[in-house]
Amino acid sequence: MELKLKSKPVNSLLGCIVAICFCTVCAAQRLCTVPPGPVSVSENNTADVQLVQVRSSSDVTLTVTVNPEDLFYLRGNALMVKKGLDYESLSSATLVVWVQCRRAGSRSVNESVEVLVENVNDNPPNFAQNHYVLEVNELTAINSSVGLIEATDVDSEPLFYRLESATDKYFRLENINTPKILVKSLLDYDVVQKISLILHVQDTFNGSASNEPFFTSVATITVQVRDVDNRPPWFQPCLRTNLGIAKLCVSSGYRGRVNLTEKEEGPLVLEPGPVFAKDGDKNRSEQISYRILREKC
Numbered sequence: 001m002e003l004k005l006k007s008k009p010v011n012s013l014l015g016c017i018v019a020i021c022f023c024t025v026c027a028a029q030r031l032c033t034v035p036p037g038p039v040s041v042s043e044n045n046t047a048d049v050q051l052v053q054v055r056s057s058s059d060v061t062l063t064v065t066v067n068p069e070d071l072f073y074l075r076g077n078a079l080m081v082k083k084g085l086d087y088e089s090l091s092s093a094t095l096v097v098w099v100q101c102r103r104a105g106s107r108s109v110n111e112s113v114e115v116l117v118e119n120v121n122d123n124p125p126n127f128a129q130n131h132y133v134l135e136v137n138e139l140t141a142i143n144s145s146v147g148l149i150e151a152t153d154v155d156s157e158p159l160f161y162r163l164e165s166a167t168d169k170y171f172r173l174e175n176i177n178t179p180k181i182l183v184k185s186l187l188d189y190d191v192v193q194k195i196s197l198i199l200h201v202q203d204t205f206n207g208s209a210s211n212e213p214f215f216t217s218v219a220t221i222t223v224q225v226r227d228v229d230n231r232p233p234w235f236q237p238c239l240r241t242n243l244g245i246a247k248l249c250v251s252s253g254y255r256g257r258v259n260l261t262e263k264e265e266g267p268l269v270l271e272p273g274p275v276f277a278k279d280g281d282k283n284r285s286e287q288i289s290y291r292i293l294r295e296k297c
Helices: 002-029
Strands: 039-042 049-053 061-066 072-075 078-081 094-102 109-118 131-137 145-148 160-163 171-175 178-183 194-202 216-226 233-235 239-243 246-250 277-279
Touching: 039 049, 049 109, 061 072, 131 145, 160 171, 160 178, 178 194
Parallel strands: 039 109, 131 216
Antiparallel strands: 049 078, 061 094, 072 078, 094 109, 145 178, 160 194, 171 178, 194 216, 233 277, 239 246
């Protein structure tokens, strides 16, 4: 019992000494404090925006020791942003600022402030060119791709595309986010040789229906249809007709009359005119040759 009674004052005394020392160390180390957690700030803010308030006593001197891209400064105990931040020009979207707290006769301490710069939609999407030219074979199958024309945007992904409705008779996009141009209906050089398309891109799905800022861009596309030798020569005159997707020109043939008992010289007179054929492919210049396969009486 005597030993226990004597140990109580000793334990109490040690506890007090430890507590005093701990408090002294805390007081020396916590010369200043900053709010916990990162601080968020939107890009394009005006200059002189306050980020955090550094808590310290009046005899503590504060200094910014690590200042990423020289963007921050102290106004009294407030950590401030010098100017509007540009998300796209920063080396990192997360900036760590270090503030040194110093009191005469004490060791200095450093506190860090993590600044998260938030991206704002402030740049339009852009095509690499204002005008594109594509060449397409007239026999290109439906749903085949004839080109991929993408825009870029430093702010946002994905982007949203559409072909102007007045120009999309022959072509369509693979989907709203993929500007791969697909054949929508069969092309025919005899009908159309050049097609103009207008491709729109927008950085927000339905920007006009929201209060958020949105941007659009436009590119024009000229599709040149390439003629292919896919039709035979047609004897003239002939009647044009369609057989499914094939185009034909049907001739009724030629008629002539000769007298077998009389000798005649010179070209044979035929109706409705002399033998003459034209290439079924429009504007092709291949030479046409003729020969008689057989004679029938």
